[in-house]
Structure formats: structure tokens, C-alpha cells
Amino acid sequence: MKKLNIDPLFLLLSSIVLFVLSIYILNTTYSKKTKSFDEFKNNSVIIKKYNNLKNTWAKKDIQAKKINQLIKRLNIKNANITQNTNKIKVKIKSDINKIDRFTNKLLNEKLNITKLKITKDELSFEVGLL
Amino acid sequence: MSKILLQKENNYTISEEVDIILSAELYSARIFDIPIESSKELKLVIPDFFEEFFNIEGYSFYYVKLSKHKYLCFAYKQDDILDIIKKSNIDLKYVKNIYFLQNELKCENDNVYEYNKTKYICSNDILVKIPDNISVSTKANKIDLNNITLSKHNIFFNKSSKYIENKTAYIISFIFIIFAIFNFYKMSILNTQIDNYDKKLDGLKQKYSIPSSMIQTKAIIGEYEEVKNNYEQYRTALEYILNYNQSINTKLEDIEYKNNKLLITFENKNKEKLEKYIKKRYKIISSHVYNNNLSIEVKI
Numbered sequence: 001m002k003k004l005n006i007d008p009l010f011l012l013l014s015s016i017v018l019f020v021l022s023i024y025i026l027n028t029t030y031s032k033k034t035k036s037f038d039e040f041k042n043n044s045v046i047i048k049k050y051n052n053l054k055n056t057w058a059k060k061d062i063q064a065k066k067i068n069q070l071i072k073r074l075n076i077k078n079a080n081i082t083q084n085t086n087k088i089k090v091k092i093k094s095d096i097n098k099i100d101r102f103t104n105k106l107l108n109e110k111l112n113i114t115k116l117k118i119t120k121d122e123l124s125f126e127v128g129l130l
Numbered sequence: 131m132s133k134i135l136l137q138k139e140n141n142y143t144i145s146e147e148v149d150i151i152l153s154a155e156l157y158s159a160r161i162f163d164i165p166i167e168s169s170k171e172l173k174l175v176i177p178d179f180f181e182e183f184f185n186i187e188g189y190s191f192y193y194v195k196l197s198k199h200k201y202l203c204f205a206y207k208q209d210d211i212l213d214i215i216k217k218s219n220i221d222l223k224y225v226k227n228i229y230f231l232q233n234e235l236k237c238e239n240d241n242v243y244e245y246n247k248t249k250y251i252c253s254n255d256i257l258v259k260i261p262d263n264i265s266v267s268t269k270a271n272k273i274d275l276n277n278i279t280l281s282k283h284n285i286f287f288n289k290s291s292k293y294i295e296n297k298t299a300y301i302i303s304f305i306f307i308i309f310a311i312f313n314f315y316k317m318s319i320l321n322t323q324i325d326n327y328d329k330k331l332d333g334l335k336q337k338y339s340i341p342s343s344m345i346q347t348k349a350i351i352g353e354y355e356e357v358k359n360n361y362e363q364y365r366t367a368l369e370y371i372l373n374y375n376q377s378i379n380t381k382l383e384d385i386e387y388k389n390n391k392l393l394i395t396f397e398n399k400n401k402e403k404l405e406k407y408i409k410k411r412y413k414i415i416s417s418h419v420y421n422n423n424l425s426i427e428v429k430i
Contacts, residue, residue, distance in 0.1 A: 008299030
């Protein structure tokens with residue numbers, strides 16, 4: 001009749017301590033998980049917002065592409081485009097109808113227009129690059 | 131490790147773990163023929179066998195199988211033994227295992243044994259203490275503890291509590307341990323989820339080439355939003371002013387936008403009316419008329 005050589009009261013107290021400790025650690029971990037989830041959720045929103053804004057406003061190639069597409073679509077021949085690291089400068093000379101149509105399209109494009117000058121036969125604008 | 135033979139009214143100086151052999155007066159031993167094999171059932175019936183001899187309240191029991199259906203059974207009072215251990219100046223923390231003298235001596239019938247002036251006799255295969263006032267002529271064999279190789283038959287005492295049964299304590303401990311294990315298992319699942327969130331976030335950061343710090347990312351977002359707001363503001367302003375132009379069918383000469391200011395030149399038709407319209411929403415920085423044209427500078 002071999003008996004377990006552990007003091008039952010010691011075992012009982014140890015198991016209670018272990019249980020209480022496990023609850024404490026579980027609660028701490030649960031709070032950590034909630035915090036981690038909130039952080040993940042918030043950061044995901046920030047990351048997606050960053051990505052959307054970057055794609056719309058900050059991609060230099062996309063900004064240049066939008067301008068070139070507009071010029072091609074409206075078949076504008078006399079367009080002078082210069083680009084450096086900070087901005088794209090565009091000067092278009094054409095008749096008033098084309099200038100008008102181009103202006104309408106241009107203002108509907110999401111471009112960081114920092115300067116815009118429209119006269120009867122000339123349109124010039126600058127798009128800032130981020 | 132040392133051994134001691136525990137007798138009533140002895141004093142010891144112990145500073146290391148000891149095995150205690152209980153003197154015959156500290157327990158009651160009987161040989162019973164019990165036609166049972168199962169240890170579970172034996173535990174239940176042994177107290178009934180002792181009940182024929184004395185009131186078994188407060189007693190614990192132990193048995194050794196001698197042969198088929200023949201058992202050497204022990205009854206002992208744990209609390210009494212613990213009291214004697216304490217009175218003998220033995221700290222309970224040094225007590226390792228407790229044995230019965232019956233099991234540790236080769237009990238040959240009518241043999242007399244002696245230890246510390248106390249004599250024991252083996253009668254009907256049971257070792258009993260000979261009362262001090264009875265003299266025995268038979269030569270006694272001296273018990274040498276050093277020559278005793280302890281058997282595997284030892285008992286274990288719950289030294290700490292009288293208030294809870296060992297079995298109950300084990301069951302409750304088991305339940306607590308199971309719950310603790312379950313909590314630790316749940317904790318490991320939560321930790322895996324936390325790791326997954328971190329990994330997913332790192333994956334998103336890599337996928338969209340996000341700057342390493344979120345503060346930097348937020349600062350860049352602020353910059354982009356400023357651009358977006360400017361875009362919306364000048365579009366709204368242009369739309370507002372051009373709507374007026376359409377309604378009165380005035381001729382727009384040119385428009386210039388720079389540094390959040392709009393400079394618009396109209397064919398001058400009605401300066402006051404136009405200014406009043408613009409002032410409803412925007413601040414007019416300057417307005418002047420030249421060559422029949424009205425030039426208005428508006429802060430967006």
C-alpha cells in the first residue's frame with residue numbers, strides 16, 4: 001500500500017497558490033491581448049490610411065501619369081512639361097474650348113496643385129511632389 | 131541517513147532526515163484471514179476487523195499481504211504518534227518515512243528482543259512490548275538499528291493538518307491543478323494571438339513600406355491630409371465662385387491660384403453684388419477695377 005509521499009496540506013496550498021497565480025497571469029495576458037488587438041486595429045487603420053493617401057497624393061510617377069493621360073486624352077499638342085524632384089510644371093497653349101475642358105478634367109483629378117493660372121489661351125499649373 | 135526506534139518518553143537530538151521505526155506499543159498489529167484481493171475493498175473492511183478489539187475512532191490502518199487472503203494489519207493513531215515525535219524533540223521536517231518495528235525485525239515466535247531497556251516478544255507472529263514490570267528469563271536479542279535494512283512498508287503522515295482528510299486534500303489539489311493547467315493553456319493561446327497580431331502588423335508595415343515608427347507615419351499622414359484639405363478647399367472655392375459666374379453670365383477673364391489665394395479677374399459687371407456673394411464664404415483680400423475688369427483676390 002504505497003502512499004504518495006507529499007504532504008497533502010502542502011500540496012493543497014501549493015495548488016491553490018498555483019491556481020491563483022495562473023488566474024493572475026491569465027488576466028494579465030488577457031489585458032495584454034486586448035491592448036495588442038486594439039493597437040493592431042488602430043495601427044491597421046493608420047497603415048491603410050497612410051497607404052491610400054500616399055497612393056493618391058505622394059506617388060510621383062502616378063501624379064505625372066495623371067497629367068500625361070489628361071494631355072493625351074484631350075489631344076493637346078502644345079504642352080510643355082518640366083519636372084524636378086519637388087514639382088511638375090505644365091504650360092499648355094490652346095484654344096479656349098480645350099483649355100476649358102482641360103481645366104474641368106484637371107480640377108477633378110486628385111493632384112496637389114500649388115499654382116494655377118488660367119487665361120483665354122493658356123493654362124499653367126504646378127503640381128507639388130511629396 | 132539515520133534511523134531511530136521511536137519509543138515513548140525518549141529524547142533525541144536530530145539535525146538531519148531520519149527514518150522512524152515505531153516501537154510495538156505505538157500501534158496495534160493483527161494477522162487476519164480476509165477472503166478479499168482488491169486493495170480498495172481491503173481498506174474498507176480492515177477497520178471492521180479491528181473494531182472487534184477496540185474503538186477504532188481516530189485510527190488509521192495499514193496492511194501487508196503475507197499470503198493469499200492472509201494479511202498483517204496495523205492500526206495506529208496518527209495524532210498520538212505525532213505527539214510522541216514532538217515530545218521526543220524531533221522536528222517533523224526531519225522525519226522522512228515511518229516504519230513498524232514488526233516489519234523491520236524477523237519475528238520468530240517466543241524470541242525476545244531488546245532495545246534501550248525495553249523488551250519485545252514475538253508471540254503468534256506478532257511482536258509485542260513486554261510491560262516493564264514483567265521480568266523475562268529468556269535471553270533477549272539486542273536490536274541493532276544499523277543492521278536493519280528498512281522494508282518498503284512505510285506509512286506517511288499528514289503532519290500539517292487535522293482538519294482535512296488526505297484524500298480530500300489530494301482531490302481538491304488535483305482540481306486546482308487541472309484549472310491552473312487549463313489557465314496556462316488558455317494563456318499560451320492568448321500569447322500566440324498576441325504574437326500573431328505583432329506578425330500581421332509587421333507584415334502590413336512591410337507590405338505598404340511604412341516608416342519604422344508610428345509617430346513618423348502619423349506625421350506623414352498629417353502632411354498628406356494637409357495637401358488633401360488644400361485640394362478640397364480650392365475646388366470648393368472655385369466651384370462657388372464659378373457658380374456665380376454662370377448665374378450672372380459674366381465673362382471670366384482669368385484665374386490664378388497660388389499660396390491658398392485665388393486671384394480672379396471678371397469682366398466688370400456688378401462689383402458690389404459679386405463682392406457680397408464672395409464675402410458670404412470667403413475673405414476678400416483686395417479688389418480693384420482696371421480696364422473694365424474686376425480683379426478680386428480671395429483668401430481660401
